[in-house]
Amino acid sequence: MDLLADYLWLIIALPLAGAVALHFGGKFLPEPLPGIAAAGAIGTAFLIAAAAFVPLATGDAEPHVLMLWDWMPGLGAAFEIRWDQLSALMTLIITGVGTLIHIYSIGYMHGDPRFSRFFTYLNLFAASMLTLVLANNYAMMFVGWELVGLCSYLLISFWFTRPSAAAAGKKAFVVNRIGDFAFIVGLMLIFTQFGSLTMSETVLVHPGEVLSPGTATAIAILFLIGAAGKSAQIPLYVWLPDAMEGPTPVSALIHAATMVTAGVYLIARNAAIFELSPVALPIVATVGAATALVAALIAVGQNDIKKVLAYSTVSQLGYMFLAIGSAGYVAGVFHLMTHAFFKALLFLGAGSVIHGMHEEQDMRKMGGLRKAMPITHATMLVATLAIAGIFPFAGFFSKDEILAAAFANGGYYLVLWGVGLFTAFLTAFYMTRQYIMVFWGKPRWVEGLTPHESSLWMTVPLMVLAVLSAGAGFLNTPQLHTLEDYLEPVFEALNPAHLESELPRILGMDGLAFGLAIVSLGVAVIGIGSALFVYARSS
C-alpha cells in the first residue's frame, strides 16, 4: 500500500545527487540551468515526501524504519531512515520551504560568477538537513548535524573574498562544534547506556527502562548544549548574527527552515529522555525564555535589515525551546513550522529589498519602498503581522499555544510565561519598526539609487510563502487540532511526571485558553501600536 516506503532514501539522495552533479558539471551549464536543476532536485524530493506523507497522515501507512547500510557495527551505528509523523513533517517543511528558496535564489544570485556553486551548496545543505531529520540513528543524525554545520560554513563564507564572510563562516562552524562537543559526549552516554546508537523504541519512548534520572539529566543537558549550538541559544547564539554575511537566501534557508531548527528537533525527538530528568525540561524552558527575551531586546536596536531578522530568529527559537521545555512539543513543532514560513518570507523579502536597493542593508537609508516594490511590501506585511502574532496569521496560533503551554505548567513556569509575553510585545515592536523604516516614510536612499521590484523568480516564492504565513495557523487552532492529532503517535507516551498539570489540550474547552489568546493578541497589538507611535510619527 505504501509504494514509496523503500524509496524514501531518494529524499536525501536527490538533493545530494544534485549537489554532486552540479559540483562537477555545474560550471558547464549556463545560468539559470544549475538553479533549475537544483530546485528540481529538491522539488522532486518534496513531491516524494509529500506522496509518502499522505498515507501517513491519513493513517493508511504506519511509521517505519528503512535500513540502508551498516556503518559502525560495533556501535550500532547505521544509516537508517525513520519515517514517522515528526520526521515526515520536518521533511515537508525542509523540502517545501527549501524548494521556494531555491527558486528564489535563481533570481537572487543572478550574475554571480559562482552561480552554480551556490546551488551545489544549497542542495548539499538540504540533503544534510534531511539526513539529520530522517535519521533513525544517532550516528547518522550526527552526520546530518555536522554536515549542516559544514554547509553553513560553506554558504556563510560563500563570498570568501570578503574577510568578514570567511570569518563568520568559520565562527559558525567553530561555535557549532562547541555544541557538537556536548552532543558527542551525549552520544557516548547513549551508547554506554543503551549499547547501541539506534533510536530504538526504548530510547525514544521508554528510556526509563534503562536510564536513571541522573543519567537522563546528563544526556539531556548535553543534548541541550548541542541543540543550543545549532539553534543559537544562549550562550552559543553568537554565530548567528554574524552569519548574515552569507547571501540572503542562505539566511532564509539556514535561519528559517533548516539548520537552526535542528536543535528543536533534537530535543523534540528525545523528549522522553528529557522528561525522565527532573530538571531538564525547566532548564530548556529557561534557556529558551532567556534567549527569546535577550535576542528580542537586541533586535530592537538593530539598524541592519538582516540583523534584525537574525536576532528575531534567535528570539523565536527561544520560543520554541520554551515550548518544548514546557512539554508543549506540538506547540514547539507547530511554531517551528509557522516560523519557517514567515521567517523565510521575511528573509527573502529582505533579500528582495536588498536586491532592489543594490546591496544596501542599512534600514536608515531606506524608507518609502512600498511603492517601488509593491509585491515585496505586501508579502513583508503579511510576514510582519504573522510574526507579531496578529490573528489570524500563522504566528498568532503557534505563539499562543506556546504561551498557553508555559502557563499551563504553573509555578515557576508562570515567570517564563511572563517573559514570553513580554517578548511577544518586543517582537511586535521591532518587527513593526522594521516594516515602517523600510517601507514607509520618506525615501532616505543614497543619491542616484532607483529601487526596483525583483524578478518573478523571487516574487513568486514570496507570494507562496505569504499565503502559507497567513494560513498555516489554522492547522492547529485550539478547536481544530489537526497537527496535534497528527503528531500524537510521536508524543502520546510522554507524560512528564514532574510537571504540575496536564498538557493543556483541554484548555481549548474553557475560557482560559481564549483569555490567554486574547492577552497575547493584546500584547502584540500594543507592541505594534507603540512602534507605530514611535516610528510612524517620526518618519
Place this chain on the structure above:
Amino acid sequence: MSDLIWSAIAPEILLVIVAALVLVVEVWKRPPLKSMALLIGAGLAGTWAAWFLQFSRLQDLVELGSPGALAFNGMVVSDGTSVIAELILLVILTLGVALAWPMLAEIGQRSAETLVLMFLATSGFMFLVASANLVMAFIGLEVGSISLYVLAAVARKSRLADEAAMKYFLLGSFASAVFIYGVALLYAGSGSVSIDALAVFNGRIIVSPGVLYVSMAMLVVGVLFKVTAAPFHAWAPDVYQGSAAGVVGFMAASAKVGGFVALVRIVGITFVRFSVDWRPALAAIAALSIVLGTLLALSQTDFRRMLAYSGVAHAGFILVGVAAGRSATESILFYLAVYTVQLVAAFGIAAMVSGPTSSGSPFSSYKGLASRSPLMAAGLAVTMLGMSGMPITSGFIGKLGVFRSAWAQGLEWVVVVALVASVAAFFFYLRVIVDMYMRDADEDTADVPDEPPVAGRLAIAVAVVITILFGLYPAPLLDLIRNVVS
C-alpha cells in the same frame, strides 16, 4: 713426538715462505709491481688453499667429536676458533693487499717490503690465534706487532707517519712487555706456560696465589693494549691517523683479530676458574671503552681518528661478549669478522678519498662525495651503518649475539649502557653520511678520483656484501663458525 701436524700451521708457513720469496725476488730482479702482483696473487691463493686444507681437516675432527687438535708438542692448536680467526685474518690480508695497491704504486721501491710486512704480520697473528702456549702466543704477537710498527712508517714522506710509528712502537712494546711479564708470573705460579696451565694445575703454587691474580691482570692488560680497549687506547688515534693510509685498515683490523682471539683464549681457558673475579672487571672495562670511545669519537674532525675512537667503542662491545664467557665465542668471532672487514673497507675508502699516503682524512674531504663518486659514498655509507649496528647490516647481528649472551649471564647493565651508547654513536657514523650525501663540496674538499680503482671496488663490494648479506641472512657465516666452534 708424532704430532707434527703441518696442516695446523700450513697457512702461516706459506705466508712466511711467500714473504721470503718476495724479498728474494725483489732484491734479485727488482720486478715491476705488476709482475709482483702475480707472485702475491699466487701466494694468497696458496694460503687460501692451505686454509681450506686446515679447515677440512678440522671438520673431519669435529665430526668425530673432537673440538680440535694440539700440534707441535702443545704449541699450536687447530680448533674452530683458530681456524675461523685465521680465515678472518686471511680475508683482511686479501682486502688489505687490494686496498694497499694504489699506495704501493706511489711509494715505489718500498712496495715489496710493505707486502712482506703485511704477510709476516698476518702470519704472526695467525700464530697468535693458533697458539696453545703463551710463549708461543707472545712470539706470534710480537711478529705481528713488530711488522705493524714498521708498516706504520712505510709512507716515509709524511712526518706524521714517523710520529705514529714511534708512538705505536713504544706503547706496543710496553704492552708486549706487560704481556710477557704476565706469562712469566703465570709460570711462576703454576709452573707452566701452556694456555691451559691452570686447567691442569696440580695445586703447587711456587710463590704466592696473589701472583696468579697479578699475572691475570698483566696478560689481560697486555692484550687490551693491542685491541685498543679503554683505558689502554691512547695510542690508537694518533697511529690510525698518522700511519700510511693504504695499510692502516689492515693494521687496525689484524691486530684486533689477533688480540681478541688471544683474549678469548686467555680468559676462557687459562683463567676460566677465576671467572667470578674477572667478569665484573672485564664488564667494567667494556662499559668504559664503549662510553669513552663513543664520547671521544663524537668530537673528532678527522675521519680516521673517529674510526680509531669508534674502534675503542667496538673493543668495548666485543669485550661485553668476552665478559659473557664461552657461550659468546661464536658471536665474538662473527662480530670480529664483519667489523674488521668493515674497518678495512672504511680505511680503504679513506685512503682513496684522501690519498694513499696521506696522514689523516678530515671530514671536510667527504663533502659531496655522493655526487663525485657514488660507489665510494655508497660503500662508505653501508660500512658506517654496519659499524653503527644498524639492523639489516651484519653489525646488528654481531651486537645482538654479544648482547644476548651477556644478558643471559646477568650483565644486563652493560648491555643497557652499550645500547644507549650505540645510539649516541649514530651521531658520528651518520656525520660521514651527512657530509657525503647532504652537503656539497667546498674549497676544503680534496679532489677525489671519480671512481675507485678496480681493487678498491672489489674491496668495497666485499665489505658491502658482507655487511648487507650477513645482515639479512647471517646463517651461513654463523653456521660456518658454529660448525667448528663448539
Place this chain on the structure above:
Amino acid sequence: MAGPTPYMALAFILFVIGATGLLTRRNALIMFMSVELMLNAVNLTFVAAGRAIGNFTGQISVFFVLVVAAAEVVIGLAIIVAVFQKRNSASVDELSEMKG
C-alpha cells in the same frame, strides 16, 4: 739456598722501574731502554721461577724473549733514527702534531 722470592722481587722492582721510566720519560731512547729493562725483568722472573719449579720451560722461554727483544731493538732503533733524522730530536713531546 734462598727460594725464588728475592729474585722475583728484584725482577718486579726492575719491571716497575722500567714501566715507570717508559711512562714518565720523554726521550725516546730512554723510553726504549725502559722497555728493554722490563723485558729483562721478565727474563729474570722466568729463570728464577724455572729454577724453583725445576723444569726448563722458564729458561727456554728466556731465549725466545731475548730473540724478540733483539728484533725489537732493531726495529725500534730504526724508527727512532728515522724520526731523529727528520726532526733532530728524539723527544716524544715534539711528536704531538696530532691531537684530538
Place this chain on the structure above:
Amino acid sequence: MDFPMLSVLILVPVLAAVIVMVLPANRTELHLPVALVLSLLPVGLAGVLFARFESAAGFQFVEQAALIERWGISWHLGIDGIALPLILLTTVLVPISIAASTSIAKSPQLFLAMVLLLEAGLIGVFSALDLIVFFVFFEAILIPMYFIIGIWGSENRIYAAIKFFLYTAFGSALMLAGIIALSVLQQQKTGFASFDYNELLTLEIAPGTQAWLFAVFGIAFAIKVPMFPVHTWLPDAHVQAPTAGSVLLAGVMLKLGTYGFLRFNLPLFPDAAVKYAPVVATLAVIGIVYGAAVAIVQTDLKKLVAYSSVSHLGFIMLGIVAFTQSGLDGGVIQMVNHGITTGALFLLVGMLYERRHTKLIADFGGLQKTMPIFAGVFLFSTFASIGLPGLNGFVGEFLVLVGSYATRPVFAIIATAGVVLAAIYLLWAYERVFTGEPDKPENVNVPDLNLRETLIFVPLIILILTLGLYPKVLLNRIEPSTAAIIDRIEATTDFVEPTFVIGEPSE
C-alpha cells in the same frame, strides 16, 4: 607452504628500487614513470591480500623459515586484521608519493629507490611475527627516511634528519634490550631460545618484569607515535622533509608506534598494560589537547599539519588503551584514516610550496580565488581531518571516543575537546590562506592543480568517502583481531571489558 605472498610483497619494492637504480642516469624522463608503474605492483598484491583475507582472528598468509636457528630467529611473517589495513595504506600511499615527487631534481633515482625501500621496510614491519625481524625492519626504515629528509629536505634538513634518527633510534635501543630480555626469559623458562611472537605470547611474565618491559617497548613506540612529551622531533622532521617524505612519515611511519603498542605492549604485557594504561591515556589526552593548542599558534602551514598529527595520534593511543572493542577498532581504523587525510594535507602543502616556495601562512591569502580546485581539495581534506561525519576521520575518532568513554569517561570527554580545537586550527588556517582577496601580488597568478596533481587526489578522496561511509570493509577485518587482544587481556588479568546490552541498566 602456500605462495609466500608477504615475502613477495616485501621483495617487489626492493626489486623495483634496484630496477630504478640501474636505469640510465641521463634518461631522467624515465625514472619517475618507471618507479610509479612498479610501485603499482604492490598495490595489486595488497589488493589480493585484501580480497583473500578472511575476517577471523589469528594470523593469515603465514610463512616461516629459520634464520638463525640456535638464537630462535626465524623469518616469520603473517598478518591479521590490524596489519592488513596498514599494509594496504602503505601500498596506496607510495605510488601517490612518487607521483607527487616530480619536483625532485637532485638524483631522482636515489630518491625513488629510497621511497621504494621504505615501502618494503614498512610492509616488513607490519607483517613481521618474529621480534628480531620486526626490530630489523623497524630500525631499517630509518635509513631511507633519514636520507629522504636529509638529502631532499629544505634548509634545516640535516638537523631534522639527525634529530629524527636519534630520537627513534634511542627508543629502539631500549626496545632491543626488552626484546633480548624477553628471549632470555624464554630460554630460561623453556630451555630453547626464541624471538617468535607466538612463542613469547605463551610466556608468563612476572608483573614486575612486565612493568619495565612495557616501559621500554612503550617508550620506543611512544617516540614513534609520537606521544607527548617525546614528540619534538616530529615538527622538525615534517617541516624539513620533502613532500613524499612527509606523506609517508605521517601517513605510515607514525603508525609503527601505535601498531607496536597494539601488537606487542598489550598482548605481551597485559598486566602492565592494564596497570599503566592510565598513564598512557593521560599522555595521549595531553597530546590531543597540546597538539591542537600548539597547532593553533603555528605560522608555518606544514608545522600546523604536523602538530595536528600529534593531536590525531593521541586519539589513536587513547583508543588503544581503552581496552574496548570500539576503542581498539577506532584506533586501528584511525591509523588508516589519519594516513589518508594527513597524507592529502601534506601533499597539498607540498604542492603549494612548489608554487610559492613558502610555507608561511602569512605569505598566502585569497588563494581560493586563484586556485579554486586546489582550495576545494584542501577544504575537503581539512574537513576529513576535522572529523566531519561522513568522511573518514570521523569514524575513527568517534569509535575511539565512544570506546574510551566506556572505560575512561573523563579522558574521553577531554579528548572530545580536541574535536573542537581541530576545527579551530584547521579552519583558521584555511581562512588565512584561501579566503579574502588575493592582496599580495605573488598570490594573484598561482596556477591551479594540473591534471596529474588532480589525479593524485582522486584515490585519496575516494578512500576518504568510502571509509567515511562504509568503514565496514575494514572494520569487518579488524574486529576479530582486536577482539582477540581484548580477550587475551581479560584472560590474563582481572580486567573486564564493559558490555552494553540493550535494556539492561549499567553503571
